[in-house]
Structure formats: C-alpha cells, structure tokens
Amino acid sequence: MDQFTTHTGIGVPLRRSNVDTDQIIPAVYLKRVTRTGFEDGLFAAWRKDETFILNNPSYAAGSVLVAGPDFGTGSSREHAVWALMNYGFRVVISSRFADIFRGNSGKQGLLTAQVAQDDVELIWKYLENEPGAPVTVDLVSRTVTAGDIVAPFEVDDYTRWRLLEGLDDISLTLRHEQDVTDFESRRPSYKPTTLGA
Amino acid sequence: MSGTLAEKVWDAHVVRRSEGEPDLLYIDLHLLHEVTSPQAFDGLRLAGRKVRRPDLTLATEDHNVPTTPGPITDLVSRTQVETLRRNCEEFGVRLFPMGDAEQGIVHVVGPQRGLTQPGMTIVCGDSHTSTHGAFGALAFGIGTSEVEHVLATQTLPLKPFKTMAINVEGELRPGVTAKDVVLAVIAKIGTGGGQGYVLEYRGSAIRSLSMEARMTVCNMSIEAGARAGMIAPDETTFDYLKDREHAPTGAAWDAAVEDWKQLRTDDDAVFDAVVDLDADALTPFVTWGTNPGQGAPLSEAVPDPERMGDENEKAAARRALEYMGLEPGTRLRDIRVDTVFVGSCTNGRIEDLRAAASVVKGQKVADGVRMLVVPGSARVRLQAEEEGLDQVFTEAGAEWRLPGCSMCLGMNPDQLAPGERSASTSNRNFEGRQGKGGRTHLVSPLVAAATALRGTLSSPADLVDAGVGAGADATEGSK
Numbered sequence: 226m227d228q229f230t231t232h233t234g235i236g237v238p239l240r241r242s243n244v245d246t247d248q249i250i251p252a253v254y255l256k257r258v259t260r261t262g263f264e265d266g267l268f269a270a271w272r273k274d275e276t277f278i279l280n281n282p283s284y285a286a287g288s289v290l291v292a293g294p295d296f297g298t299g300s301s302r303e304h305a306v307w308a309l310m311n312y313g314f315r316v317v318i319s320s321r322f323a324d325i326f327r328g329n330s331g332k333q334g335l336l337t338a339q340v341a342q343d344d345v346e347l348i349w350k351y352l353e354n355e356p357g358a359p360v361t362v363d364l365v366s367r368t369v370t371a372g373d374i375v376a377p378f379e380v381d382d383y384t385r386w387r388l389l390e391g392l393d394d395i396s397l398t399l400r401h402e403q404d405v406t407d408f409e410s411r412r413p414s415y416k417p418t419t420l421g422a
Numbered sequence: 423m424s425g426t427l428a429e430k431v432w433d434a435h436v437v438r439r440s441e442g443e444p445d446l447l448y449i450d451l452h453l454l455h456e457v458t459s460p461q462a463f464d465g466l467r468l469a470g471r472k473v474r475r476p477d478l479t480l481a482t483e484d485h486n487v488p489t490t491p492g493p494i495t496d497l498v499s500r501t502q503v504e505t506l507r508r509n510c511e512e513f514g515v516r517l518f519p520m521g522d523a524e525q526g527i528v529h530v531v532g533p534q535r536g537l538t539q540p541g542m543t544i545v546c547g548d549s550h551t552s553t554h555g556a557f558g559a560l561a562f563g564i565g566t567s568e569v570e571h572v573l574a575t576q577t578l579p580l581k582p583f584k585t586m587a588i589n590v591e592g593e594l595r596p597g598v599t600a601k602d603v604v605l606a607v608i609a610k611i612g613t614g615g616g617q618g619y620v621l622e623y624r625g626s627a628i629r630s631l632s633m634e635a636r637m638t639v640c641n642m643s644i645e646a647g648a649r650a651g652m653i654a655p656d657e658t659t660f661d662y663l664k665d666r667e668h669a670p671t672g673a674a675w676d677a678a679v680e681d682w683k684q685l686r687t688d689d690d691a692v693f694d695a696v697v698d699l700d701a702d703a704l705t706p707f708v709t710w711g712t713n714p715g716q717g718a719p720l721s722e723a724v725p726d727p728e729r730m731g732d733e734n735e736k737a738a739a740r741r742a743l744e745y746m747g748l749e750p751g752t753r754l755r756d757i758r759v760d761t762v763f764v765g766s767c768t769n770g771r772i773e774d775l776r777a778a779a780s781v782v783k784g785q786k787v788a789d790g791v792r793m794l795v796v797p798g799s800a801r802v803r804l805q806a807e808e809e810g811l812d813q814v815f816t817e818a819g820a821e822w823r824l825p826g827c828s829m830c831l832g833m834n835p836d837q838l839a840p841g842e843r844s845a846s847t848s849n850r851n852f853e854g855r856q857g858k859g860g861r862t863h864l865v866s867p868l869v870a871a872a873t874a875l876r877g878t879l880s881s882p883a884d885l886v887d888a889g890v891g892a893g894a895d896a897t898e899g900s901k
Contacts, residue, residue: 241741242734243613243713247852252831256486256498258460258505270854293734295614298647298713299850300831301549302458303565321614324649325549329565381581383444394567395469398575401438401446405474405577408437408448415670415678416450417537419480419516422667 226334228391229364232315234288236360236371237278238352242293246326249297249305263308283356291318291348291360296337297326306333316362318369318378320345331384332394338362340369344376364388424688426585427654428620431560431685435543437577444579450542450559452572453528454481454515456506457833458547462570463509474576476514480537481506484527485833487520489796489823494520499834513573526799526825529553529767533637534801536666540655540682545572550767550849551650552643556636557663558655558685560620563644583649584694586619587687590627592701597882599777600635601769601847601866603627603699604642605707605717611697613715616648619695622687623653627701633662634773641768642849645714654686706881708754709851709864711742716851718754720869720881726750745853746861747841754879757863761844762793762874763856764867765823766830769847770798772805774867778847779811781871781882782818788877793820794836796828820874832857845873 254266271277278284290309296319297305306329309317315335320342322330330337340348348371352358361370362378364385369376380388387394398405425433438446452475459481466473473479483506486499494500503520510517518524518531525531529550532538538554544561545551547569554561568578588607608615621643623636631639636653643651660679663669670678687693709717710724716739718725727739727750743750748757764770764778775797787793795815797803803825806812812822829836830848838844838860847870851862863879872880876888 240737242738245713245850245852247831247850247855251854251858252485252833255457255833256496256502258464258502260461260464270858295617295647298613299549299644299852301547301563301565303461303547303567306565321617323614323647324617325563325565325644329567332565332567382442383581394579395471395571395574398446398571398577398579402575404438404446405448405575409576412448412450413677413681415674416542417539417668417670418477419451419537419668420477422535 226391226393229334229336229388231361231363231365232288233359233361234315235284235286235357236289236291236348236352237284237287238349239278239290239292240349243295243298244292245299246297246302246305247299250302250308255302255304260307261311263304264311267308267312281356286313288313289316289318289360289362290314291345291352294319294321294342295323297323301325303329306330306335310335318345318348331387334388336362336364336380336388338369338378338380340376340378344374347374348376424691426687426691426693427558427622427652427685428560428583428585431541431543432582434541444581446577447543447580449545449572449576449578450478451532451537451544452479453532453544453546453551454479454569455484455528455548456502457485458566459509459569460502460505461566462573463513465570466573471574473513473515473573478576479515479573481510481515481517482525482528482531483520485827485831487826488834489826489828489836491824523800526801527767527770527827529641530771530798530802533557534799536663536669539663539669540659541685545578549644550641553637553641553767555640555643555650555652556633557659558652558682560650560652562649583620584618586616586621586648586695586697587693588621588623588697588699589625590623590699590701591625592627594627594701594704597868598704598706599866599868600631600638602704602707604639605709605714605864606699606704608642608646608714609717610699611646613645613713614647616643616646619648621646621648621651623651628653629656632773633658634771637771638768642714645849655682706866706869708869708879710746710748710754711739712745712851712853714849714851714864716742717864720754720879722754724748724750724752724754755884757879758843758877759791759845759863759873759879760842761838762791762870763829763844763846763848764794764870765796765798765828766848767798768849769867770796770802772802774847775802775806775811778867778871779814781868782820782875783814785818785875787819787874791874791877793874794823794829795820796823797825799825829856831855845870845879
C-alpha cells in the first residue's frame with residue numbers, strides 16, 4: 226500500500242446521502258477477477274445522466290469526493306473502493322461512512338475523512354461556486370482545506386498510522402503468528418471444521 | 423465481570439490485545455463465494471502465502487449462478503466461477519459447486535449443515551453474513567482485503583463494536599412475520615442507525631421466532647448499518663442444531679450445550695443504546711423508496727417528502743419517489759407490480775417457501791405478473807419438492823427455479839427490465855439493484871405471495887377481504 230500524508234486534488238461535490246455501494250458500482254461490474262479496470266463501473270447508472278457531476282468537465286478529473294451522510298452503505302464489495310481509486314479518487318469526505326466501506330478503504334489507501342455535515346455543506350457551496358477548485362486533505366494535521374475553509378476531520382488513530390506508514394495489515398498480523406498458534410491450541414475441541422460430514 | 427452476548431463472544435476470540443491497536447480476533451468459520459474471493463486468492467499467490475486453515479473455510483457458488491438448467495452462458499460470470507474452482511483446488515478449500523446437492527446461497531448452506539453454531543466468529547465477503555448471528559454467533563461481512571487476511575492468518579484486526587439492544591416485546595399478530603419486524607426496525611433507526619454497533623434482538627417476540635425467522639431478522643441488520651445482529655441461543659437453537667452434519671455429538675454435544683447456555687447478556691450488563699419495539703402493534707411492512715429504511719406499514723400511503731423534517735431525508739425521499747415513479751399519497755396497496763420474487767438469503771429457506779405456498783395454493787398469479795420462486799439452496803429445493811411446494815407454485819403460474827442469489831442482485835440473468843416493479847422478499851431496494859432501472863419493494867413472503875395473486879401490494883388478509891383464495895388459512899403459522 227502506498228503511503229498517504231497529504232493530497233491535493235479537484236473536489237467533487239456529490240449532494241447525495243445514502244450513496245450505497247450498488248450505486249458506486251452495480252453488481253454487473255463485479256465479475257472481473259482483477260483489482261483493476263473498475264473505473265468504467267463507477268456510478269455507472271448516474272453517469273448516463275448528462276447532468277451528473279462527473280460529466281461536468283470541470284469536475285471530471287476529481288480526486289476528492291465530497292458526499293452526503295451514510296456513504297458506502299449496503300454490500301461489502303471492495304470493488305466500490307477499487308472503482309473509486311481506479312477512477313482517480315484518493316479521498317472521500319462525508320459526515321458518516323458505513324463501517325465495511327470505511328474498513329475496505331483503509332486497507333486500500335483510500336482515505337475516508339469524516340467531516341461534520343455543516344462543514345460538508347460549506348465545502349459543497351464552495352466547490353459549486355468554484356468548479357474545479359482544489360481541496361487539500363492533510364492526514365498529518367487531520368484537516369481539509371478548500372479555499373478559505375479549514376475543517377477538521379476524524380479518522381481512527383490506527384488507520385491513520387497505517388496510511389501514514391503505508392503498512393500492510395497481513396504482514397503486521399504475521400508478526401504475531403505465535404499468538405495465533407497458541408490461541409488455536411486453546412480452542413474448544415467441539416468447534417466444527419468444514420471437512421468430513 | 424458482566425457483559426453482553428456480543429462482548430462475551432468477542433472476548434472469547436481475542437488472540438492479542440494491545441493498547442492503541444485493534445484487537446486481533448480469531449475467526450472460527452470463513453465462508454467464501456465467487457464474487458469477493460478471486461482477488462484475495464491472487465494476493466496470497468503473489469505473496470507466496472497459503473490458506474492457514476482450509477479446514478475452517480468453505481466455499482459455494484451462488485451470486486452468478488443461473489437458476490435455469492444448463493451452464494453459465496455469460497462468459498465473464500463463468501470465468502469468475504471457474505476461478506473459484508481453480509482457487510479452491512489449489513489452496514485445498516472445500517467447495518460446493520453448481521449442481522452439487524449441498525450448493526446454495528452461502529448463508530443458507532452454513533446453517534443448514536450445522537456449521538453455524540453459537541458463540542462462533544463467522545465471516546464472509548458478503549454483508550449478509552449477519553444472518554448467522556441468529557445462532558448467537560458473532561458474524562459479519564468483510565471486504566476482499568479482509569478475506570485475504572483471514573485466508574492467510576485466520577484472524578482479523580478489529581476495533582470492538584458498540585452494542586445496541588433491540589427489544590421486541592409482545593406477540594406478533596397472525597400474518598406479521600420476521601421480515602416485518604426487521605423492516606420496522608430499520609425504518610425506526612434508519613440505514614445509518616446501527617453503524618458501529620452489534621444489534622442484539624431480544625424480547626418475547628424474538629424468543630418465539632423459529633431459527634429460520636431469526637435468520638431473517640439478523641440477515642437485515644446490515645441494512646440498518648450494523649455489521650452484525652445476534653440472538654442469544656436457547657432451546658430453539660439447540661433443537662435446530664442437534665443431529666445436523668457438523669454439530670457435535672455425544673459428550674462433545676453436552677459440553678457444547680453447557681457452554682452455549684452461558685451465551686446470554688447478563689442482567690446487569692449495559693448496552694450502549696436501546697431501542698424498543700411493540701410487537702403487538704406491528705403489521706405487514708413494505709418499502710416505498712430506494713433504501714431499506716424508507717418503509718411503512720402496508721396499510722399506509724406513500725409519504726410526502728415535503729413533510730419530512732430533515733433536509734437530507736427530504737432530498738433523499740424526493741429522489742426516491744422520482745426513481746420509483748410514485749406520487750405522495752398513493753395508497754401502498756394500490757401499487758401495481760410486474761414481478762414477484764421469493765428467495766434470497768433473507769427469505770429463501772423452507773419456511774419462507776411454505777408461507778408463500780400456503781397463500782398461492784389453488785390460486786392463480788394475476789395476469790401480467792411474473793412470479794419467480796428461487797430456493798436458497800439445493801437442499802431447500804429438494805425439501806420443497808418432497809412437500810409438493812413446487813407443484814403448488816407451478817400450478818399457480820409461478821416459475822420454480824434452481825437455487826442461487828438470483829434476482830436479489832441480478833448478477834445472473836434474473837433481472838428487472840428498466841421501469842419494471844417488483845415485490846421482493848430480498849433485502850435491498852437500492853436503485854438498479856435488481857436490474858438497471860428496476861423498482862423494488864421489499865416485502866415478506868406472505869405479502870409477496872398475496873401481491874402475486876392480486877397484482878398490487880397486498881397481504882393475505884386483503885385476499886380474504888376480496889374473497890380471493892386461501893388468505894384465511896395462509897395467515898396461520900406465518901412466523
């Protein structure tokens with residue numbers, strides 16, 4: 226995973242709440258067996274509407290998505306994160322993220338910056354008045370800067386540390402392999418296995 | 423120290439705890455399917471890693487599979503299924519492929535084999551893994567990176583969830599089912615209300631539910647934003663499990679039951695949040711919008727967005743009604759559907775099929791309505807056929823299909839056409855979920871079946887009022 230310290234890119238105001246992962250990438254696009262090439266499916270249904278924000282040339286090269294509350298609800302598909310990143314997004318800003326989506330993002334290096342809804346509204350207005358304006362997201366100071374707006378954001382300490390260091394979860398866990406083996410020796414013997422029967 | 427059910431199961435699986443880090447949690451059972459696993463296996467291969475515990479891992483083909491006989495004709499779907507087969511063979515993972523007597527939707531297969539047991543931690547790259555919480559297991563959906571992590575280490579680093587009690591006291595009226603309960607819960611707390619929580623469903627109405635009905639309730643916990651839902655195990659749980667293939671036997675069974683009986687929230691334990699629901703007041707519930715929280719009792723009308731207080735809620739409702747092609751004030755009972763879907767990990771088990779069959783028995787599906795009945799697993803299909811339910815459905819004019827996820831998410835050919843409207847026993851009414859431009863109303867199997875007969879959203883009681891069919895009988899045994 227790449228390190229993430231700070232990112233500056235075009236902000237995209239997406240004035241929608243409850244953006245579920247079926248909207249981020251519909252199921253028909255989930256059939257690939259790779260982690261790449263999912264940008265075609267990103268917001269596939271909405272992109273057919275010419276008034277959709279990403280169809281506006283000023284925002285098309287956006288990398289910071291600013292969305293309404295409850296972003297990433299529904300299906301656990303990590304394809305939603307791949308689709309956003311394949312398209313070019315590095316940060317999603319929302320006042321509330323669905324748990325699984327936030328977890329998936331953290332594993333892939335997509336920053337989910339939780340910003341108070343009042344600040345989201347200010348950033349929306351700014352980006353709508355200044356199409357194509359940049360937004361800077363600083364993970365070190367945990368701030369989002371858009372024009373004169375400087376808003377703090379929340380991200381849990383552990384994810385922040387991993388993103389700043391660019392660390393891979395599996396390697397971190399394998400440092401404690403002996404603990405896993407010890408735990409296994411203590412498991413009740415009646416616990417089922419998938420074999421036999 | 424006293425604790426909640428969720429905390430007890432969590433604590434019993436902590437491999438390692440260290441200040442400032444997530445807990446490292448041991449995973450007892452890892453379920454796989456073809457959609458969310460290929461990239462995880464690829465990751466293992468790239469890093470030269472093995473599956474640590476193939477004996478705690480099980481795979482099935484469900485999302486892509488066609489529900490009509492024959493091979494997968496969509497090449498991309500077929501590649502995905504073939505990739506799962508290759509991966510399972512290479513890494514030594516047991517697989518129930520299409521056509522196998524044990525194949526089915528991953529969340530139907532685990533419980534029916536007795537693999538899902540109280541006090542376990544269960545994960546799968548599928549958000550409806552919450553289903554297994556019905557047994558008092560801590561079960562939750564994970565992303566593909568986490569799938570790879572569990573394959574490699576049989577653990578997951580996780581921050582503890584908060585706990586929320588959902589108390590459903592009282593007695594459900596005839597014709598009111600587990601699906602109505604959970605749709606009412608989601609409408610009450612919202613699609614984000616459960617974020618960060620494990621929900622524990624409690625109260626007399628929950629206790630009186632069968633295991634299959636409990637699975638329906640826990641299944642949709644994710645639609646309230648909660649990663650997991652749980653119900654404390656009791657005699658109903660033990661009766662269901664006894665003598666299933668993977669259940670312990672003899673002295674091991676006794677030891678297991680002894681442990682399982684401890685799996686309940688202590689009387690003095692404190693939940694982070696509490697929600698109360700009056701079971702006696704519940705009636706059949708349906709959704710009118712494009713997220714599972716946008717629901718209302720069937721007896722009501724499509725709500726008016728302009729009368730909603732919250733600006734975001736108002737905007738979401740406006741947009742939902744536009745997508746759904748509905749006007750505020752339209753009675754929900756007057757909404758006409760094209761398709762009725764009975765199936766999915768929410769409502770594709772034998773009791774669900776029995777409930778739907780009891781309504782359509784001897785009746786005909788309304789003109790212009792297509793009814794699809796898709797059993798949750800090959801075993802459910804066989805059982806239904808032994809009971810003659812397939813005959814009941816086909817004689818009524820419904821289509822009797824092969825098991826799989828099917829129209830719940832339309833990854834296979836079972837889809838709605840643009841503008842088509844369904845009454846569906848599945849779990850998500852998102853825009854385009856059942857096919858591009860498709861419009862979904864989430865309902866119980868009883869409502870689905872009654873809707874198929876009348877052609878508009880209906881409960882079995884409406885059939886009695888209209889003098890149609892077996893409505894009166896159908897409300898019996900509907901839980």
